[in-house]
Amino acid sequence: MQSLQIIKCFILLTSILAGCYYDVEEELYGTTECTTTDISYVQDIVPILRVDCYECHSVEANFGNITIEGHSQITEYVNDGSLLGSINYEAGYSPMPQGGSQLLDCEIAKIEKWIIDGAPNN
Ligand code: HEC
Structure with missing residues (x-):
């Protein structure tokens, strides 16, 4: 029992x-x-850039004569392919963030999806 x-x-x-x-x-x-639906420039993309990129590419810093702070500014680097080329460590582009570790896969996926969506100012 x-x-x-x-x-x-x-x-x-x-x-x-x-x-x-x-x-x-x-x-x-x-x-x-990793959620990549309904990507918003203001809510999803800017916070990533603020942490990893604005230190050197804000309007004030403008390192390498490159400003990606502001939608019209970043659009130039979206259109010429250097934004994706640099964060993906592609040959022919300077790997970004310079001196730091590569962005997380999810952060890169969000930026890629935002660009596929037409990089809207939303
Ligand atoms: C510590 C400073 C620093 C940080 C942080 C940084 N960059 Fe840069 N970046 C530079 C400098 C300096 C250059 C110009 C010289 C060069 O291309 O290496 C540059 C160049 C670039 C270019 C042009 C690359 C090319 O090959 O034409 C892009 C696009 C860019 N950065 C995007 C970014 C993004 C996106 C981030 C954040 C994920 C970032 N950078 C973070 C300093 C930085």
Whole structure:
């Protein structure tokens, strides 16, 4: 009789632990998800540029005579391909951000999607 209870207890414990494991996995998956629908210049793109690029390419800094702060300014580098070329470390372009590590895959994916959408000022 007692051994049956031990078995029941074991089964219960196993399912609780399995439940925990599943939750954790779900949580991890959630954090690595990258949303690239409805990309907004103001809400999605500017915050990335502010952290990684404006230090050198704000209107004031203008390093390398390049300003990407402001929609009309960045449009020039969207159109000539150097924005994507530089953040993707493509041959023929200077890798950006200069002196820093490459942008996260999700950040690059957002910028690419924004450009595919026509790089709107939204
Ligand atoms: C530490 C300063 C610094 C940071 C941070 C930086 N840049 Fe630059 N960037 C430069 C300088 C200096 C040049 C001009 C010289 C060169 O091309 O290497 C340049 C050039 C560029 C060019 C022209 C590249 C080409 O090959 O024609 C683009 C586009 C650019 N940066 C975009 C960015 C973007 C986007 C970020 C952020 C993800 C960024 N930069 C971050 C300093 C920086």
